[in-house]
Amino acid sequence: MCPRTKEQFDLIRENKKEQILNAAIECFGTRGYYSVTISQLAKHAGISKGLLYNYFSSKEDLLKQIFQSLMRDFMGFLDPDENGILEKHELFEYFDKVFDFLQNNISLGKMYISIFSQPSVQTILNEEIVVASRQPLGMMLRYFESQGFEDPEVEVAFLGTLFSGAMSEFLSDPEHFPLEKIKIKIQNMYNMYK
Amino acid sequence: MCPRTKEQFDLIRENKKEQILNAAIECFGTRGYYSVTISQLAKHAGISKGLLYNYFSSKEDLLKQIFQSLMRDFMGFLDPDENGILEKHELFEYFDKVFDFLQNNISLGKMYISIFSQPSVQTILNEEIVVASRQPLGMMLRYFESQGFEDPEVEVAFLGTLFSGAMSEFLSDPEHFPLEKIKIKIQNMYNMYK
Amino acid sequence: MCPRTKEQFDLIRENKKEQILNAAIECFGTRGYYSVTISQLAKHAGISKGLLYNYFSSKEDLLKQIFQSLMRDFMGFLDPDENGILEKHELFEYFDKVFDFLQNNISLGKMYISIFSQPSVQTILNEEIVVASRQPLGMMLRYFESQGFEDPEVEVAFLGTLFSGAMSEFLSDPEHFPLEKIKIKIQNMYNMYK
């Protein structure tokens, strides 16, 4: 029989990679990066240990790739028209989008939280984090400046506080946290009425 | 050389245990529970590995004891007269005390954050966390009820959001986070003027 | 597309096998048998891993086939008329041929050296080595006997010493080893003037 075509192989690779990433997000999210072994990961993804290394060069690499994809998602929520400028309605919708996303991707969110709070994981991702956060922070700062806020830097810090607080509280108990009501409270604080 | 009186023993035990706990807090806080080895810990504390097991039965036990001591500190901030009832000035002062404490115990704070966000560490501490948080949450709820808030449960959740957000943002970059200004913003929200 | 005539098949097989052997000699010679992976080998040969196993049943088999081909070459140098008897001019020319060959096949030579000195590779090739060396050693012995040497066995050992020494020194630094001058020194020792 003739071998598979390049297109067939590409399709297999793409699907399998997705499959592994999903398994990894779930495992890392529920049990934490350090507590998950490659063996468990492979079993969860329904593949052999060795195959994982056909797609990711190491456990660290796997973490980095998940993180980067997550960062891309978040950036897309913040600045959908990719013009680097944050408009009022974008900030407003950002809340909705991020928390909608989190509700549908609880494991991913938990993983994100555990990434940002585990010092040693931060070490692994350090460069990625710095690069990834530079742009959104700058956009928020310019937004508050343009809106005539008295102390824009504090506003950015406070917004960050609300965000990271809401995320971590929601994700630590998704069933009971009154997400909708909190969102409304926050949006009211910024006069973001629909 | 070796034999000592009972009093000497007790004094040594007390000091040594403190010494180990401090070293552990610093190491866990800066590098994370999983990345710190017992060897490193012992070296940092200036003792031998074997001796550490004289004071703590395992690495997990060490973590639990740190956590319990931390919880006791926090409870002391929230309800200093230990009457189980949260009064307005106590909530007001709670903010100050907690963040004063954090500013002087950054490693401990980082460790706290990493504890609450690492799923596997949560597993280790699960019972302790549930027990420890039941009382303060109840106190806050009764406080907001007594103050006639429309939806006390949401208020508790929102306060928790502000808290955990401020903690995590402050601890992720203690040098630059405008802690004082954020504290004032929060206290204003609750009309906690001095 | 796929089907071909039997003649085409045979031609392809012959070329492919040559191609793989050459790649293997180069890789084994420069990096050593154990450090070269089948993947690298296949890439170097411009084929897939799977195809390699169509021509060689295992990594060991590949090594054995290279070795056998090398042994055939060397035997051809020692006894070109294949009469099993070593004549003076044949021994004389043997030196020239072997070292000419080595100069043009440095990787092969390095591989030969590494084969003979790696105990575990010797294990793999053990039978082949014994069989292959029996004949030339016997021929040399009879040669020195026929030339009336006092202690022919020592002469064989000494000749072997010179040979293996010159090979290993040349191959460990082909650029700087004064091969021609050493050859002349050796040939003078045996009165092998042209």
Place this chain on the structure above:
Amino acid sequence: MCPRTKEQFDLIRENKKEQILNAAIECFGTRGYYSVTISQLAKHAGISKGLLYNYFSSKEDLLKQIFQSLMRDFMGFLDPDENGILEKHELFEYFDKVFDFLQNNISLGKMYISIFSQPSVQTILNEEIVVASRQPLGMMLRYFESQGFEDPEVEVAFLGTLFSGAMSEFLSDPEHFPLEKIKIKIQNMYNMYK
């Protein structure tokens, strides 16, 4: 009970390290660096796998330390008075010492041979080899210069040829190689009569 003194621990370490080195030399010498596993090594040395890493930071480190000790031995044979100058009697005795040593340390010798001929092991030891060989080669060169040899560099190369040839032939079959007679032949070539 009181703990051991520093001297007691040092003694334990020294003995144990020796024990591991000897086991490693024997294993590497008989089966080759790549074919020996840490498990086998540990079993052969009568210790656990983990303990090996208490004394050597890696398998490579173990190889390097063996090699360095071997190089020190060889240098001691070549220039016992450590004046950096090779005298006639020293070169003469060098032969005897080296081959006496090899007869009593066949595994070590085999390991040496396999080191110098395995390309990938060479890579590991590359710097060490360059450094280690610079001095003796320089000494030999100056010796032949001082003795008025016509082409001292070729003499060094030829002596190296004899050496590495004799070593590899002897070590590949220590039982049958006529070492004494070969030594005499070589010493006669250089007029090194006792």
Place this chain on the structure above:
DNA sequence: CATGAATGAGCCTTCATTCAT
């Protein structure tokens, strides 16, 4: 009380080999 040598289970990773297409 105090030390660090010693253990061994278990981790991440590699790689020869197989197999469906």
Place this chain on the structure above:
DNA sequence: AATGAATGAAGGCTCATTCAT
């Protein structure tokens, strides 16, 4: 004939824990 995805045994190494002294 040809491909590379897939497997799994095995290797090097780490580290919490124990124990003789």
